[in-house]
Amino acid sequence: xxxxxxxxxxxxxxxxxxxxxxxxxxxxxxxxxxxxxxxxxxxxxxxxxxxxxxxxxxxxxxxxxxxxxxxxxxxxxxxxxxxxxxxxxxxxxxxxxxxxxxxxxxxxxxxxxxxxxxxxxxxxxxxxxxxxxxxxxxxxxxxxxxxxxxxxxxxxxxxxxxxxxxxxxxxxxxxxxxxxxxxxxxxxxxxxxxxxxxxxxxxxxxxxxxxxxxxxxxxxxxxxxxxxxxxxxxxxxxxxxxxxxxxxxxxxxxxxxxxxxxxxxxxxxxxxxxxxxxxxx
Amino acid sequence: xxxxxxxxxxxxxxxxxxxxxxxxxxxxxxxxxxxxxxxxxxxxxxxxxxxxxxxxxxxxxxxxxxxxxxxxxxxxxxxxxxxxxxxxxxxxxxxxxxxxxxxxxxxxxxxxxxxxxxxxxxxxxxxxxxxxxxxxxxxxxxxxxxxxxxxxxxxxxxxxxxxxxxxxxxxxxxxxxxxxxxxxxxxxxxxxxxxxxxxxxxxxxxxxxxxxxxxxxxxxxxxxxxxxxxxxxxxxxxxxxxxxxxxxxxx
Numbered sequence: 001x002x003x004x005x006x007x008x009x010x011x012x013x014x015x016x017x018x019x020x021x022x023x024x025x026x027x028x029x030x031x032x033x034x035x036x037x038x039x040x041x042x043x044x045x046x047x048x049x050x051x052x053x054x055x056x057x058x059x060x061x062x063x064x065x066x067x068x069x070x071x072x073x074x075x076x077x078x079x080x081x082x083x084x085x086x087x088x089x090x091x092x093x094x095x096x097x098x099x100x101x102x103x104x105x106x107x108x109x110x111x112x113x114x115x116x117x118x119x120x121x122x123x124x125x126x127x128x129x130x131x132x133x134x135x136x137x138x139x140x141x142x143x144x145x146x147x148x149x150x151x152x153x154x155x156x157x158x159x160x161x162x163x164x165x166x167x168x169x170x171x172x173x174x175x176x177x178x179x180x181x182x183x184x185x186x187x188x189x190x191x192x193x194x195x196x197x198x199x200x201x202x203x204x205x206x207x208x209x210x211x212x213x214x215x216x217x218x219x220x221x222x223x224x225x226x227x228x229x230x231x232x233x234x235x236x237x238x239x240x241x242x243x244x245x246x247x248x249x250x251x252x253x254x255x256x257x258x259x260x261x262x263x264x265x266x267x268x269x270x271x272x273x274x275x276x277x278x279x280x281x
Numbered sequence: 282x283x284x285x286x287x288x289x290x291x292x293x294x295x296x297x298x299x300x301x302x303x304x305x306x307x308x309x310x311x312x313x314x315x316x317x318x319x320x321x322x323x324x325x326x327x328x329x330x331x332x333x334x335x336x337x338x339x340x341x342x343x344x345x346x347x348x349x350x351x352x353x354x355x356x357x358x359x360x361x362x363x364x365x366x367x368x369x370x371x372x373x374x375x376x377x378x379x380x381x382x383x384x385x386x387x388x389x390x391x392x393x394x395x396x397x398x399x400x401x402x403x404x405x406x407x408x409x410x411x412x413x414x415x416x417x418x419x420x421x422x423x424x425x426x427x428x429x430x431x432x433x434x435x436x437x438x439x440x441x442x443x444x445x446x447x448x449x450x451x452x453x454x455x456x457x458x459x460x461x462x463x464x465x466x467x468x469x470x471x472x473x474x475x476x477x478x479x480x481x482x483x484x485x486x487x488x489x490x491x492x493x494x495x496x497x498x499x500x501x502x503x504x505x506x507x508x509x510x511x512x513x514x515x516x517x518x519x520x521x522x523x524x525x526x527x528x529x530x531x532x
């Protein structure tokens with residue numbers, strides 16, 4: 001949108017406020033602010049552990065220590081009967097944490113940058129996008145640990161199945177982004193949203209086969225789990241990394257469709273609500 | 282968006298009959314509980330801040346807005362920068378807009394001045410290449426010297442503002458919006474800022490200033506708007522407008 005106005009090219013962008021912006025205009029504008037997304041993601045990732053003694057190493061230490069706790073608890077106290085339960089849990093938990101922290105962090109993304117939103121213009125979409133992308137990059141870094149643990153535990157990885165991780169990541173990113181658009185915009189108007197979401201995300205975790213397998217869900221409740229787009233996503237991660245098999249494409253397709261619907265709803269809600277952000281904050 | 286040739290469009294800013302209301306909640310419940318329980322409480326009165334403002338600013342022109350607190354001049358600036366939207370009327374702007382409004386936005390205290398330049402400039406919509414190109418100039422103008430590689434938390438507030446100003450002015454916007462900001466740093470830096478604004482203006486940047494410092498407006502602007510109760514009360518040569526404004530204030 002905002003083109004460089006060099007002495008050579010004398011074209012400038014004309015903008016009319018008071019009229020609706022089109023979808024394409026907004027997308028183009030977000031693209032022209034891509035450096036802001038990069039800068040925010042970098043600031044957040046580097047800033048998170050800055051000042052601590054181990055610094056960036058915490059990105060890897062965190063999941064590793066969590067894994068230690070789980071493997072101790074579930075091998076001594078809560079014996080689940082699932083073989084290599086720590087791995088069963090770990091490959092599902094890392095993606096779940098990405099999703100849950102994107103939704104929760106997304107909800108806070110606009111109100112936490114209140115001063116900036118009130119005083120500077122930039123496409124508001126940048127804030128939830130940066131939050132989700134930060135968490136996404138963080139998850140990808142955690143996957144280095146996941147791969148290491150999977151290999152060390154003696155699971156033979158299936159290469160074609162591993163390639164399927166890419167679409168699974170993409171679908172989860174879209175879903176998380178859609179949720180973050182929705183929650184970030186709504187939280188500006190209803191501050192309770194942040195607290196409600198804490199509970200909602202906890203319940204959502206138990207409505208997703210993260211701690212247990214899809215197979216043990218009683219038949220009459222399966223319909224709830226099937227309507228949850230996170231079910232096929234988490235199951236796909238487990239298929240790839242725990243069972244080392246190619247995930248079920250039919251259920252992944254339904255997750256993609258549901259993810260796109262959530263993204264569409266989130267986008268529309270965000271576009272409607274963003275116009276009065278500066279006044280409501 | 283349409284791309285047009287600059288020379289055919291002398292106006293950088295066109296404001297046509299713009300109205301803006303703010304909602305004043307009688308007893309605002311932003312919590313869900315309150316919204317559900319007390320529907321009646323969420324009634325608000327509409328407070329008209331701008332009542333049919335129309336103005337045009339030529340490319341390369343500098344204008345000032347003066348008026349009492351609450352007259353709507355800052356609201357007008359917010360509408361120009363697209364932070365908020367008019368209820369009625371159309372605002373047309375041509376080119377990249379930058380504001381000297383919130384200096385040092387997005388600074389991370391633990392990162393160095395240099396790193397923060399990238400974050401801060403990106404908020405004005407610059408891409409990496411554009412920032413690379415301006416980096417030396419920004420550092421030079423800030424006068425921070427070797428401190429540029431020190432974490433921003435070690436800066437004095439003056440240094441912080443200088444870096445923020447330096448980024449904002451070097452964005453090379455086509456339209457520069459300024460809200461009461463020329464109180465940055467020591468008097469030497471202030472003079473530098475004022476000179477830089479004149480220089481930027483001579484390069485064809487359109488400038489809009491909101492200020493209580495009438496002298497600053499007179500020094501930079503060709504035209505001044507006196508805004509009262511959301512309407513343009515008088516416009517014209519800054520000296521004349523300010524004389525009338527001051528007379529009205531005294532009486």
